[in-house]
Structures are given as C-alpha cells and as structure tokens.
Amino acid sequence: MAPHNIRWGIMATGKIANVFVKDLLINPNLRGVSDISHSVVAVSSSSSKDRAEKFISSVGISTHCTAYGSYNDLVADANVDVIYVATPHSHHFQNVMLALEAGKHVLCEKAFTVNAAQTKILCETAKKKNLFLMEAVWTRYLPISIQVRELIKSGEIGEVLRVIADTSFGDPVEEAWGTDHRMVKMDLAGGCLLDLGIYSLTWVFQALYHTLPRNQRKPPSAVAAHMTLYHLTGADEATTMLLSFPTSTPSNSAHPGQSQGVAMTHLRVSTDPDQKNTAGPAVRIQGTKGEIQLYGHSFRPGSYRIIYNEEGKEVKEVQCPIPANGHGMFFEADEVARCLCDKKLESESMPWEESIVVMEAMDEVRRQGGLIYPEKIESTVYPLQV
Template sequence: MAHTIRWGIMATGWIAETFVRDLLKDPKARDASDVAHKVVAVASSSSKDKADKFISTLGIPAPCDAYATYQELVADPNVDVVYVATPHSHHYQNVMLCLEAGKNVLCEKAFTVNAAQTKILCETARKKNLFLMEAVWTRYFPLSVQVRELIQKGEIGEVLRTIADTSFGDDVEEKWGTKHRMVNPDLAGGCLLDLGIYSLTWVFQTLYHTLPRDQRKAPTVTSQMTPYHLTGADESTTILLSFPTSTPSNGPHPHRSQGIAMTNIRVSADPDEEGTSGPQIRIQGTKGEIQVFGHPFRPTSYRVIPKKGLGEVRTVEGSFPAEGHGMFWEADEVARCLRDGKLESEGMPWEESIVIMEVMDEVRKQGGLTYPQKIESTEYPLQL
C-alpha cells in the first residue's frame, strides 16, 4: 500500500506550478509504488481567487481548499507538509509560520537569506519534532545519485576538483530592469542565492557529501563579485572553495580538493542552448573525469572519461518519466522521510544546508553585498 502524503502549497508562482504538475504525475511511471501525493490546499497571499485559479488551471482533483492567507493554510488539519514556494527573502518568516503551526516543511532553495536564519529553522524543527528540508531538487535525480555513487566507488580515482557553472546570458537591463526578484535586493535578488546555489550544489555533492558524515569538513572560501549597476545585487559571482579532504579514500594523508562555482546573468554557460559549448559541470579525479550535461539544476546526461588505458568512454542518458520536470523525486524523498519518522533527509541534511549558507554568507561579505535589515533579521514574527 502506497504511503500518501497530503500537501499544502504556499504561493502560486511558476515554481509552485512546476512542482504541483510533477506531484500530479502517477508515481508508478517512475517506479515509485511505495509513496503517493495529494494536493489538499493552496494559498496565495494576494487573494483567494488566485489560489482558486491555480487549482483549476492545474486540474488539481477535489477536495482541495483555496486560501487567501498563509495563516489559514498552516491551520488546515488535512495538510501533512507545506511546500514553501515564496521568494527566498521571505523563507525564514514563512517556514517559521509553518513550524509554529506544527507543520512539516519542504522549503525552496536558497533555504534562507543567511546561515543564522537556517540554524534557527533547523533548531525549531528539531525542538518541535518536525520534518524540514531544503528543496534542492537536483540532488534527488537518479542521475545525481549515480554520479555520487561512481565517485564513492572510486570510478575516477581520488576526486580533486569540480568546476560548475550556472549562467544565463540575458540583457539584464532589458529583461530584469530593477524590480524583478532576480535583481531586487528587497527580495534578496542577485545570481548567488538564485543560481549560484546550483553550482555550489555540484561542488558540495561531489567533494563533501560523498564522504561519510563524520569526515565532511567545511571549505575555505575566496570569491569575486560584480554588482549590477542599477540595484547593487550581484550579476556575476565566482567562488573558489578549498576542502581539506578528497573522495573517496580521504586517507591518512588526504589531498585537498578544490571547487570552482560560477554564476552569471549576463553571459551564458550555454550560449546557443544546444550544448555546443560542452559540459557545465566537470568532476575531475586522478583516474579520469565525469562530465555532466544540461543545466546544472536539471542535468540530462553524464559522460565518464577514464584516463588513457583505464577503460572506455561511456555516456549515460537521464530520463524524465511521464514528461515530468524532475521535482517529483524530491517529493518522493519527503514522503519516505515522513513515512519513516525522519526529521531530515540524508540527501540534504540540515548540517550541509547550514554549511552552504555559511559559504554564501562569506561570499556576500567578501563582495560587500547586504540585503535590507528586515530580510536578514532572525526576529519572528516580522511583517515584510
């Protein structure tokens, strides 16, 4: 019998729409017969009409309640877990609202605006015995899991460097202006928190997460940031991370490993959108390299290139069952964690979310990027 989870959806933007479309796909199409999903409530902070329209547009089966406030959503006794799909500037306040109401939470990335906020959320979830997870959906792709397993098995030897680039070449002034969340400091805008998190995800899941938990060590951070001249949010950020460990052996004399995480909204890592420019992720070891193709947030294939004389080059294609986007895999993980009584997911543990937020704090410090005091605040409740 499948374990069914009842979801409440907080906010009705495109990311919530994409997530819900995936929730409505038949889990059997992706060989997930042990869990199932129901959307039982949707809330828009602007109007009930917006929530009603979201439900009808996506064809969410009844019963599904529409709410005009987030307070009503978290008070709904039928909701097992809330998916928080608001801008990351509001995550801290929104997740605290859920936790205080006794609700489990899946919160979109970036988890919060700073590490202090993330720490308090994790501590609150622990105290209240509630499940909490940062929605870094890419980690739960079968493709990502396979790449991590190859590293752990020593397929490319000792992994010493990962290079990841999440960049979109847009006419920033024309496309984003000054008010769009991508460039608006009032919404914690800029490429670091929105896109750079994916570059950091690949660095961390290959150089940090592949080690046993008791061997994971935080990196030192050096970075450069270019501010967008109209708002001051970052339009380009490059981060060099140095880890005192390497995978898989991390032996008595471990090598250091380096991660290079890049993000930019003015130049593209894939200018012709045909993949001609090659892989956006390269994972380099002493016995070869793994290249990952497609956008870092939604990879489509990988190639294993052994060192000369050590084997054949092979390419593995990923697939998206039922023409899904790929967010259903993280939803299945949430369902399994709730079924098994876990408070956090092994694939994206609280400790790792905190370390990544600390890295982004340091990058912002080095680049002189601050957000309005209200959205950096750990005070709760606070009207934003």
C-alpha cells in the first residue's frame, strides 16, 4: 500500500521554515516511517514572489512547487492540504485565521499566539470549520520526549514532584540583537519568554500535566514570575517562572499535595556555555525514586540519564540521536499527516486545551513582569493589519 502523501504549503521563508522544509524533504523510510510521506507544493513570502522562488531553490525542493508573493494566494491554492505557519509570533493569530477561513488545515509555530484569548479563538474557529490545527511544539514529538513521558507514567522514578528546565543562550544582547532583531523587537512580540521560555514550560507541562490521564489534568494552581526587561526595547531578556500544580504524577496517593515546576530562560547567560554539556543537564525531572536528567538543548536533548535513590541501582544512560541527519522536525510533520489521515482535528500529544493552558500561564507571567505588547499584536480582531 502506497504511503499517504500530505501536500504542504509554507507560509514565510525565514530560518525556522528553512529547517522545517529540509526535514520534510528527508525520505521518511530513513526514520522507519512507511505509512505517510510529505511534499512541499507551495511557498509564500509576504514580501515578494522572488523571495519565495529563492527559498525553493536554496532548500532543494526538486518537485514542482509554486512560489507566491502573498499569503492570500498561498491559502487559495487548491493543491495545498495543510499550511505551515512560520511567521513571527506577533502575526500568528492573523495568519492562522487567514488559513482557517480559506479552509486549510494548519500547523502553527510556537508560541501559538501572543495571548490565550487569541489561541482560544483559533481553536474555536478550527472546530467550527472542522479543520485540523496544531501548535508546532516539535520537542514533544521527539523520541526522547516520548520515552521520558512513558518512564514517568510507568513510575520509573516514582512520583514526580519537581521539574527544573532552562533554555538560555548567552549573547551580548546589544551587539547581537540591537533593537530591530525579532528576538527583542516589541512589534514582533520579541523577548525570550515566547521564543525560548516555551521550551522550558514544555518540559514542565510534559512531566507534571501531560503524563496524567486527560480527565485528571489540572492547570497550575499558582504561577509566580520574575522578569527583566531589555532596556533598549522593553522586551524580556530574562524570565524565571515557578508553577505549582495541584497534583503530582503518576499518582498522588502516597504524597497528596502539589508538584512544582521551575522554568527559566535568559538571553545573557547560557544553559550550556561550552556546548559540551559540562554545565550539566538542561532539564531535571525529580521523583520520589530518583530523577531523569536531559542533556543538550532543552528543545532537542540528545541523551538522558536516570539516577536512582536505591542503593546499588546503577545509573542508566540513554543516547537518542535524530535519525537521517535530520533536525527532528519531521516527527511533528508525521503527526500532522497521521492526524489528517485519521480525520482528527487535534493531536493528542499537543491538544488545544493544553496549548490554551500554557498560553494562560504565559499571560500571567507577562502580567507579573509588566510585559505588554502593542495593542494590534494583542488584539483578537480579525482581519487586522499588523
């Protein structure tokens, strides 16, 4: 039986789109996938058709692929099954609404939107129109993430009571980012929270929320945050979050009470200064019987260790390389393809409800830190020129 092919339209031609498309072009057989396949049939730049054509050439799309100079033309293409939205966070709400209103399924880069109110409207619109929609939190679909979630659910390290996760890059911010780079520009919803902090929160939620049966998941009972704003633009350059959850995993019967997550992100100091894991794990998942430590960047850890409390029980070390020299984004694309084949509107690994809960947590973090983006970016009005 031939694999089911999904035809992608790519909205935007920046760095993340480049990485995603290159992963899509890798033969699925090289990662043991034979039921689905991917093809890129259209690419759009908001600035010019020429830019889209250069993107198609540079990433090596060899099959027929149409270049567009407007997003309106992209979402109107009848050959496109699903749109990958790779624009800045500031534009996600408007861009996803455009695709949904045109009847297209959507995979939208994280952070899903700027605020929870926008995310709720996108999910309501997708449900109303019977369309698939997913936030592209690609880390959740990596084999290492799936393994760690299964270890937690099986009780390998007992009840998980605390998660500490850091996603930080040490840069001379003034020289590296200035005032116009998207990482620090308020008009593009810049700052480390939405771009990097989402990965730290991903591990907190994967371990302390998602591992529970769906009917037992409860949002954080308390969120506390400290934020440092970049003096040149007002975007956040450092954010630390403490989240308390009303339950622990996999069972709260032995120790009824809360579990805690510490999620950190910073633009001036690095999780891994020498890029050799000398500084230790980026993520620590701590349970009553031991802990799981993840090494490498939090968004794409390469290995993990299990350290047990029990005397004489040896440390387990597991390597989890990405197959076929890929970046790892093809795993989330495979999930989209399978959901479309099964006529699902959402992914069980990144359901709408959970995207909303995470966005609500980030709303509270921004409220406490005094981080407010321009009114047009925060708006739930559609259509609106941003």
